[in-house]
Amino acid sequence: MITLLESRTVNKRFGGLQALTDVSLKIHRGEVYGLIGPNGAGKTTFFNVLTGAYPIDGGEFVMNGAELPVGKPHRIVAHGIARTFQNIRLFRxxxxxxxxxxxxxxxxxxxxxxxxxxxxxxxxxxxxxxxxxxxxxxxxxxxxxxxxxxxxxxxGDQRRLEIARALATEPQLLALDEPAAGMNATETAGLRALIETIRADGVTVLLIEHDVKLIMGLCDRVAVLDFGKKIAEGTPAEVQRDPGVIRAYLGDHRAH
Amino acid sequence: METLLQQTLNGLVAGSIYALVALGYTMVYGILGLINFAHGEIVMVGALVALQTILFLSSAVPGLPPLVLLLAGVVVAVPACMALGYLIERIGYRRLRNAPRLAPLITAIGVSFLLQTLAMIIWGREFHVFPQLIDTAPMQPVAGVVVSPMQIFTIVVAFTLMGGLMLLVNKSRLGRAMRATAENHRVAGLMGINANGVIAATFIIGSGLAALAGVLFASNYAIAHYSMGFTPGLKAFTAAVLGGIGNLPGAMVGGLVLGLVESFGAGYIEHLSFGFLNSSYQDIFAFMILGAVLIFRPSGLLGERVADRA
Amino acid sequence: MTSTSTTLPRPPGFSLDLRLQQPLLIVLAAAAPLVALAFGASWVRVLDFALLYVLLAIGLNLVVGFAGLLDLGYIAFYAVGAYTWAFLASPHFGIHLPFWIVLPLGAAFAALAGIMLGFPTLRLRGDYLAIVTLGFGEIIRIFMNNLNQPINITNGPQGIDMIDPLTIAGIDLSRNLDLFGMQVPSLVLYYYAFLGAVVLALVLVRRLQISRVGRAWAAIREDELAAKAIGIDTRMMKLLAFALGATFGGVSGGLFAAFQGFVSPESFSLMESIVVLTMIVLGGMGNLAGVVFGAIVLTALPELLRHFAVPLQVALFGKTLLDPEVLRMLLLSLAMILMMLWRPAGLLPARTRYAHREGRKA
Structure with missing residues (x-):
């Protein structure tokens, strides 16, 4: 397993709110890595810090063994990280x-x-x-x-276009922020096929998603954030069995 | 020492007028995120409407005491400007609240020039003498400082108004609604606050203050003119940025600081520039301050950050 | 700033076939001064000024229309170009450099001014930029007005006169040219010189618009955060827009000085910046054809008002109620407001972007 991206004790505060606390994780080259957690767990914040949209308050990101520049979104793209947004942001x-x-x-x-x-x-x-x-x-x-x-x-096509635009930057890591949000079942299935193609073509995918089925079906490994802390990491099956995760997150869904 | 005190006083007079105008900029910006370019023109309209009223009354009812005349001018000018402010918001800006950012900005510039042109049509291009209803002649010097009744009056009125506004915003229902709306329109709406009403109220209050500032300005400098609002408007905006835009106490502090800087700057610019620049450069101070603030402390003296994160 | 939800679809049949349109325009542009001459030399003068304004509007459009940065002090760059020419080609300092030195120098100084102005402000929100540029325009004007003492640099409010005319290839454009026994008036010579500049500017700006750089500007205009997220160095690109836009201002300023033979601070008031802005608002921000259209219409406006509105008022009311200057300001300000409220994309909205349909069926 070659590590593509590593986050080392990443911290982010907003005023008094500790949004991310010592988040460390390793994403391997060629995998689909899921980042899940309840609302407000810090998933999007992690994206924003990773892609330089927010300054980092502590820790670092290492990509291909080299530390990523801080707070310079365009230079981070040059390092091979591209992202999409939770609420689609195209050039309309x-x-x-x-x-x-x-x-x-x-x-x-x-x-x-x-x-x-x-x-x-x-x-x-x-x-x-x-x-x-x-x-x-x-x-x-x-x-x-x-x-x-x-x-x-x-x-659905807007979502696809946003992915296309991100792919145009020739990323090694494609970070998708809730790509299936608002999609119907057919669209989600199409999206899943697309992500699988992207992975097959050698692009590593970091995925924030609420759709548990999509995560479980697509991801090689998953990390769970809760209140800004990583509480579990592993294969989807392992994470699913983790009692802490069930309490924090999956439990909610099973209750439905 | 005497010039120092004198310039402090002069600066306070100009500064308190800037502060009144700056409040209007900052309130609107705080709620809508819009620089209301037309706000400076409200100052002008206030002064000219008051002038018109005073001229009319003093010829219709000769012998009225000056204070009554001035009061009458204010009583007509303030509601007139409030109505104008409301109309500008209602017709010019409301439709554009969700438009791309350049659209309301360009509209605001258009409104500003429209008001100037209309004023030019109504009152002509000439400079009008604004009657000195409160004496602007200096009184007996105190500790070497020359001060006129008008200057004292200006400072007292401005500070009273600012105090009143703070009370309104911090203590009243309307004030609470304004603060909530500034925080988030939609959420405020969900909480049962009539966001449109609050925004209209903001324009109305800001315009009222601007009208008063216009009367004070014209009284102090004994002049009224169709383009008199532009420069004070720009300076007041600078004051608002200086204090931290969106922040009410900031606007007041910013206004006063700007007035003082200008006053001292005009006094010492020749020394500072080794005789190269003179007091005709007084107007560039505001812009230099604006530039410096935006570069070094874009959040202003008391405000939050304004740098574009989005 | 074409990003608006109220953009009207272009009515079908509105645009002529492009293959027909271009030769038609060329003939029209070439014949215009000769037609105008028939109505009197003053109309040729209006055309000359219209072209200078077109040049200015093209430059400002690059900043406002392409990159979405509202610059309210644009006329300052015009002033920099004009004064550069006045300093370096007039008896004021006794320097008389040829146009191919003065014009690029003026452009370079203007570009430098653009960078200096843009550098500190570009990380701020767009509306701050508007105010700062407005302030910058005023500062330049204050300096022009007052730098006549202690050392006389600008000659103050009196301005600088007897500026050298444009001389290209030995032809002095300020004199009538004897062409095979035919007298070509100076105004017509200037017209063709300016037309050349405008055509060149259009070609260059069009190339920028449909390039990597133009796309980066459009991206910034549409969504700055997303632009950053795809790796665009937004500050650099904005600075570039500012510098290039200023360059056009500088060039047109230089041409203005040479044409007019005289510059004074009065020509560079805030009102002028607003006029140029209205030109691009009226025609359609970001759209070159619209910008040219807006510039021509608004330059002709005061003349038309002088010729028609005044007699009309006299006929109706027996006197002139609104002089042409007031009427012009009134129309300009109303145009700005009404366009933003009802037709934010301009009279000729930009929807003529390059489409790559070759070999692809929609």
Missing amino acids: ELTALENVMAGHHIRTSAGVWGILAQSRAAREEERLVTERALEILDYVGIGRHADTVARNLSY
Whole structure:
């Protein structure tokens, strides 16, 4: 098992509230790693700290053996981490294709002068980016909507587009924040298939999800957060049997 | 020492007017997150409506005592500006509450210029002399400091109003509703607070204060003019940022500090710049302060952070 | 800032076939000064100014329309370009440098001013940027007004005159040109020079718009947090927008100084910034065709008002109730408000983005 990302005693406070306390975990290359826990357990906060949206208050993230820069979202993307948002955040007035092409920003290099002069390199890069973006749209299954403005896409397709945009940054780790939220059963099944394809293609997936069935079916390993602390880690089956977890989280669901 | 005291006093007078205007900016920003560019123009409208009232009354009923005239001017100008503030919110901003951020901002600029133009149409381009109903001539110097009744009046009125506003916000039902709405519109709505009403009230109160500030400003400098609101408006905004935008005590502190800085700055700028700059640069202090605050302490003196996290 | 839920769909048949549209526009643009000449030289002058405003609006649109940053002090960059030209090509300092040095220098200074202004403010919320840029515009104006003592740099409110005209390839554009026995008036010469600048600007800005950089700007405009999350260095990109937008301001300022032969602080008031902003609001932020349209309409407006509104008022009321200047301000401010309330995407909304449909069926 090669460790792709490791968090070491990560802490985050909001005023008096300790949102994350010494969260340490290791994500292996090529796995789907689930992060679960009741509402307010600190899952999204963990994402936000990991991706540099919030400054970290203690601890560190190590990716491929190198410490990640702190509080610089764009540089963290350069290190190979891409994310989606719980409440979809697309560039709503841009087309699906433009959204994905924007995602290529960090992996392309055309500068102002090259663009103004339409240098051969700039034109070639633009052509490649267009081609690649169309491929990614096909890959997530919304290729036929390439020229549709993002806000006009159906909810499920918007989720897919957000994943496509994240994939365009060529991540090693794809962090999905509740991708199945608000989806119906068919859409969720499609999403599951997509995530499995993504994993099969060598991208490691970090998944926050409330849909227990999805987590159990998809994840290789799962960590459980409760009140900002990791209370369990292991295979879905192990975690499911963990008494602490049942008390904190799964118990709620079984009660239904 | 005497100039020091004198400049402190002058700064306090200007500063207390800035503070009154800054309160309006900060209240609206606190609740809507909108810079109401048109707020400075309310100051102007207040001054000109008061002037019109005073001129009308003094020709219609000769011999009225000056204080009554001034009071009458205020009694007409304040409700007029309150109504104007309400209309601006209702017509200009309410529809745009969920629009992209640039839209209400551009509307606000449009409203500001519309008010200036309308004032230009009604009152012309000329500078009007604002009657000195309270004496602006200095009284007997005290400890070498020259002070006029108008200056004392200004400071007293401004501080009384600020105190009253603090009471209103902290003690009254409306104040509680305002604070709740500032925290979160939707939740406040769920708690049974009429967010639209509260927002309208905020505009109305802010505009009333601005009208009074306009009357005080015009009385102190004996002048009223269609574009007189712009610079004080900008400075008051700076004051609000300086104190921490969205924060009421901050706006007051910011206003006073800005007034003092300007007053001292104008006095010493020639020395500080080795004669290169003179007092005609007084107006750039506000902007320099604004820039410095935004760079070094964007949360202002008393406020929360404003840097864009979202 | 096309991100609005109330964008109206473009009515079908509204746009001409692109293949027809372009030659038509070229012919129209080329013939315009000759047609205008028939109505009097002053109309050619209006056209010249319209082109300068188009250039300004293209630059401001890059900042406001593409990147979504509200700059209310844009005219300051225009001033920097104009004063650079005035300093370096006039008897004021006795320096007379050729345009190919002065114009790039003015552009560079303007860009530098843009970076200096943008650097401290770009991590703040957009509305602060608006106020700070507004303040910056005022500061520049105050300096222009007062830097005539103790050392006379700007000549204060009187401004600087007798500025060198634009001279390209030995042709002095301020004089009528004798072309095979035909007299081409100076105003027409300037028109074609400015038209060249505008066309070049349009080509360059269009290239930026549909590039990696333009997409990054659009991303920032639509959702800054998401833009960061896909690896866009938002501060850098905003700074770039600011610098490039300022460059256009600087170039048009230089051309303005040469054309006018005279600069004074009065030409660079806040009102001018607002006018340029209204141009892009009216035409449609982010949309180049709309911006050009807005700039032309609003430059022509005061002239039209002078020629039509005044006689109309006299005919109706027997006197001029509202002079053209007031009427113009009234219309501008109303345009800004009403456009935002009812047609935030402008009269010609941007929906002409590049679509890659080749070989793909929707």
